[in-house]
Amino acid sequence: MSDSNTINFTNPPTFILLGIPGLERAHIWISIPFCAMYTLAMLGNFTILFIVKMEPSLQGPMFYFLCMLAVTDLVMSTSSVPKMLSIFWFNSREISFSACLTQMYFIHAFSTMESGILVAMAFDRYVAICHPLRYSMTLTNSVVAKVGLAVMLRSGVLTLPYPFLAKQWPYCRTNIIPHFYCGHIAVVKLACTDIRISSYYGLFNLFSEIGMDLFFIAVSYTLIFRAIFRLHTKDARLKTFGTCISHICAIVALYIPDLFSSLTQRFGHKVPLHLRVLITSMYLVVPPVLHPIIYGVRTKQIRVRLLQLFTHKET
Structure with missing residues (x-):
């Protein structure tokens, strides 16, 4: 490994991933919660997909968006956690240059895709609460499919420069x-070499995509809250607001770790390296775990269907 530090190369054959620098002795212990969270993420998101597929009453716009979110969570966590666990368990630190760029693309593309899906879900809540009579006409299956395709194309295209730029730099x-x-x-x-192009493009993506998504979510919820406060009774306001709780929790679970991770990577030089790496791991692992729990607990239709499955098995 010492030779690899001094050899000159344009594109290295492999990279060496250290895991969590400074905490190598604790890798085995750190792997336990990460393995548990990854297992929960797999089970939870596959359960959401299974329930929505098997229950015809759940096959509507909100649940289609939830399925998109589940698929995105599965791909994003699978792109990073298995390699992390192989480092922790087997000291398998090498990754080829092409595999490294592929992993880079999938992680960034699907994290951006997840943000776009949350915007679509905010629009879904806006139409359901502010224009309930037009809900079925506005969010048809065709519209939902086009929105999903637009989110996928946006994240896929805007993430492409990441690996292409990284491939051109000499290492x-x-x-x-x-x-x-x-x-x-x-x-x-x-x-x-001078990597300002990569750095500036990364910041552009961060503030244009995430910033734009947060702006549209904020606008949607401003209109939603205005509609809620206009309701005549407290019970009606609480009931309507309750339909948004799951989505708000999902927004918090994604954006706070994501923004904190992105900013500390660039500007948090005084933050200890192992702490920066742990913060980044939170945004890759925690949302995929929390989303099925949040929607499973807060969404009555999913909760009822899940209970029916377990009670049916017991009988």
């Missing part, structure tokens, strides 16, 4: 990445 210092996955900034920081 002549080291091939050691102080992380457990190939994040965009973590990789391009190893280049021995």
Whole structure:
């Protein structure tokens, strides 16, 4: 490994992922909660997909968006956690250059896709609460499919420059990445050239995509809250607001770790490296775990159907 630090290369054959630098001795213990969370994420999101597929009454716009979110969670966590666990358990730190760029693309593309789906779900709540009579006419299956395709194309196209730019830079210092996955900034920081284009494009993506998504979500909920406060009774206001709780929790679970992780990667030089890596892991692992729990507990139709499945098995 010491030789790999000094050899000059344009595109290294492999990168070395350190896992969580400074906490190598605790990798086995750290792997336990991560393995548990990944298992819960797999079970929870596959359960959501199964219930929506098997229950005809759940096959509507809100649940289609929920299925999109579940698929996105499955891909995003699977793109990072298995490699993380292989580092923790088997010290399997090597990753080929092409596999590194592929992992980079999938993680960033699907995290952006998840943000776009939350915007679509905010629009769904806006139409359901502010224009309930037009809900079925506005959010038809065709519209839902077009929205899903637009979200997928946007994230896929805007993430493409990440691996293409990273592939063009010369790497002549080291091939050691102080992380457990190939994040965009973590990789391009190893280049021995001016990487301002990559850095500026990453910031552009962060503030244009995430910033724009948060703006549309904020507008949707401003209109939703106005409609809620106009309701005549407190019970009606609480009941209507209750339909938004799951979505609001999902927004908080995604955006706070995501923004904190992105900003600390670029500007948090005083934050200890192991803490920065742990914060990043939260945004990759926690939302896929929380989303099925949030929607399973808060959404009555899913909760009832889940209870029916378990009681049916018991009888």
